Amino acid sequence: MAFSPEKPENPRDLFVYGDDEIDQAAILMYDSDDGLFYRDKGNWNEITQEDDWEFDTDGLIVFYVDPAFITRYDEAETANEPISLEEVAKYESAGPVEITE
Numbered sequence: 798m799a800f801s802p803e804k805p806e807n808p809r810d811l812f813v814y815g816d817d818e819i820d821q822a823a824i825l826m827y828d829s830d831d832g833l834f835y836r837d838k839g840n841w842n843e844i845t846q847e848d849d850w851e852f853d854t855d856g857l858i859v860f861y862v863d864p865a866f867i868t869r870y871d872e873a874e875t876a877n878e879p880i881s882l883e884e885v886a887k888y889e890s891a892g893p894v895e896i897t898e
Contacts, residue, residue, distance in 0.1 A: 802827040802834070802841060803864045808890040811864060814857045821879035823857060825870045839871050862888040 805811045805827070814823040825836040834841040835852075866888035873880045 800829050800831045800834075800841075802829075802867065805829075805864065809861050811862055811866075811890070813860045813862050813866065813870075813885055814852075814854060815860055815882045815885055817856070817858055817882065819879075820882050822860075822870070822873075822882070822885050824852065825862075825867065836867065836870055836874075838874065858882070860885050860888075861890045863890045 802811055810828045811826075812828075813825050815821070816823045827834045827836070827841060832843045832845070834843050836842075860882075862885065866885070869880065869884075869888065
């Protein structure tokens, strides 16, 4: 699978972690054969072992989203405004799954 977050091969490759306690999207992620990426300032950045990047997913909800959400995420990030989980749900490509690890 080529790097194509705008046309993911699997609907579960593009997802958002949502924080139910503060009712907002936390981070947009894309999983591909090329690696795991997060969205920041309009760019996809790969998470590598060298980055020593940690993201606590305890208690977060995963929303698998349609690629149209990428534009909405970028707009909200530029405007420094949160995206509610209700709004994230409008972009779902599959139901939310609670992480139980």
